[in-house]
Amino acid sequence: MKKPDIPQDEAARLETLRSLNILDTASEERFDRLTRMAKRMFGVPIALVSLVDENRQWFKSCADLDVSETPRDISFCGHAILGNEVFIIPDATKDERFADNPLVLNEPYVRFYAGCPLRYLNGSRLGTLCIIDRKPRSLSEEDLQTLKDLASMVERELAAIQLATVDELTNITNRRGFMFLAQHSLSLCARQNIPASLVFFDLNNFKQVNDKFGHAEGDRALIAFAIQMKNSFRVSDLYARLGGDEFVALLTNTSKNLAEEVVAKFLQSLKKYNQEANREYDISVSYGIVEFNYDKHDTVDALLADGDSLMYEGKKQ
Numbered sequence: 068m069k070k071p072d073i074p075q076d077e078a079a080r081l082e083t084l085r086s087l088n089i090l091d092t093a094s095e096e097r098f099d100r101l102t103r104m105a106k107r108m109f110g111v112p113i114a115l116v117s118l119v120d121e122n123r124q125w126f127k128s129c130a131d132l133d134v135s136e137t138p139r140d141i142s143f144c145g146h147a148i149l150g151n152e153v154f155i156i157p158d159a160t161k162d163e164r165f166a167d168n169p170l171v172l173n174e175p176y177v178r179f180y181a182g183c184p185l186r187y188l189n190g191s192r193l194g195t196l197c198i199i200d201r202k203p204r205s206l207s208e209e210d211l212q213t214l215k216d217l218a219s220m221v222e223r224e225l226a227a228i229q230l231a232t233v234d235e236l237t238n239i240t241n242r243r244g245f246m247f248l249a250q251h252s253l254s255l256c257a258r259q260n261i262p263a264s265l266v267f268f269d270l271n272n273f274k275q276v277n278d279k280f281g282h283a284e285g286d287r288a289l290i291a292f293a294i295q296m297k298n299s300f301r302v303s304d305l306y307a308r309l310g311g312d313e314f315v316a317l318l319t320n321t322s323k324n325l326a327e328e329v330v331a332k333f334l335q336s337l338k339k340y341n342q343e344a345n346r347e348y349d350i351s352v353s354y355g356i357v358e359f360n361y362d363k364h365d366t367v368d369a370l371l372a373d374g375d376s377l378m379y380e381g382k383k384q
Contacts, residue, residue: 069164071145076191080148081121083191085302087228088240088248090118090125097224098128101196105217106130109210111198113175116221117144117182118194127194132175141169147182148192153211156180158203179204183218188226196221234308236286237293245307249317249367252305253359256319263319263359264326267374269382270312271351280348288350295340299333314352315374323358330354353382 074080084090098116105114116128124142126135139145143165147154159165159177170177182197196218206214232244240248256263270292277285289312296306296314306316318326334352341349355377357370364370 068141068167070140071142072149074149074192079189080191080193083187083189084118084120084193086233086238087193087225088232088244088305089127089225089228090120092127092248092251094128098221099130101217101221101224102128102130105196105198105214108213108217109198111179111200113199115144115197115199116185116194117142117197118185119144119148124194137170143170143177143180144182144195144197147195147197148184151184151186151192153181153183153206153214154195155206157205160203175199176201178202181206181214183214185218185222185225187222188229193225234293237290237308239293239297240305240307242307242309245305245309245315245317246367248305249370252317252319253364253367253370256359257361261320262322263317264321264323265357265359265370265374266316266318266326266330267355267357267371267378268314268316268352269354269378270314271353271382272348273312276348288348291340291344292337292350292352295333295337299336300329309371315371323356326356326358330356353378355379355381 102114102116106112113132114130115126115132117124117126119139119142121139123136123139124144126132129135143154143156146164156162156165157179159168159171159180165171177199179200179202180197182195184192185194185196187193196214198214232240232247234241253263255261270288273285273288276288289308292314293308296316300306300316304316304318306314308314318329321329337350355374357373357377359370364373
């Protein structure tokens with residue numbers, strides 16, 4: 068068996084994939100509809116929208132496959148994302164790269180595989196739309212074009228996620244994206260009894276920056292603050308611009324005491340940025356930290372309201 072090679076743009080590819088905040092989210096009809104179409108149009112038992120993460124391939128949509136992910140080193144899709152064209156294996160048992168692959172020797176007994184790479188707006192290949200059969204077969208030129216057409220529809224849906232859930236100015240998650248993803252994260256924390264803390268940020272004297280230096284400079288300050296968040300928080304953390312000069316971070320598997328330490332380090336990073344930027348103003352924030360309580364915070368809005376209240380108490384002080 069041959070493990071998939073690593074793409075040359077792997078770091079940027081993974082960053083793009085994670086910026087979508089789509090991994091480990093619930094199934095969605097817009098993707099399930101496309102895998103059902105692929106399954107029906109090609110007469111195959113399995114069709115997948117597969118996204119290739121660092122160590123696994125995770126299925127955003129899987130028609131008639133009982134698992135949600137498999138290791139990347141045995142994945143067919145890991146090979147498919149190395150090129151721009153449809154990756155086809157007519158009979159895996161006769162291909163030395165896959166003949167002894169666990170997915171061939173055991174369930175789902177892959178024989179035929181065809182995966183069309185899913186390219187994002189910046190060119191990164193994030194995964195595939197793939198079809199799988201338990202018997203050898205081939206595809207005609209018309210079949211190939213049909214698979215490509217379906218893959219382009221998946222690509223448009225991935226782009227729509229970015230446009231709908233990412234703040235256009237700062238390029239981090241917006242309020243809509245935060246509300247959706249935070250509810251998913253908090254439900255997981257509640258089920259597994261994992262602590263989580265929310266940090267509500269509000270930039271100090273932001274109106275004065277706009278009034279004195281202009282809105283373009285105000286935008287630069289917002290972008291700079293977002294970059295500091297991106298550089299400081301973990302990949303597993305969810306951070307967003309709620310609107311205006313309000314930002315928020317949801318830290319999973321983090322108690323309030325640990326969140327205080329995280330924020331202290333973030334503020335040190337922000338202080339260093341101010342020193343190096345050497346502008347006529349400093350970016351500073353007021354913040355409130357609230358620990359998630361399942362009995363009290365039955366919605367994301369309730370958690371945000373407590374964080375907002377604590378932030379304003381700090382701002383008054």
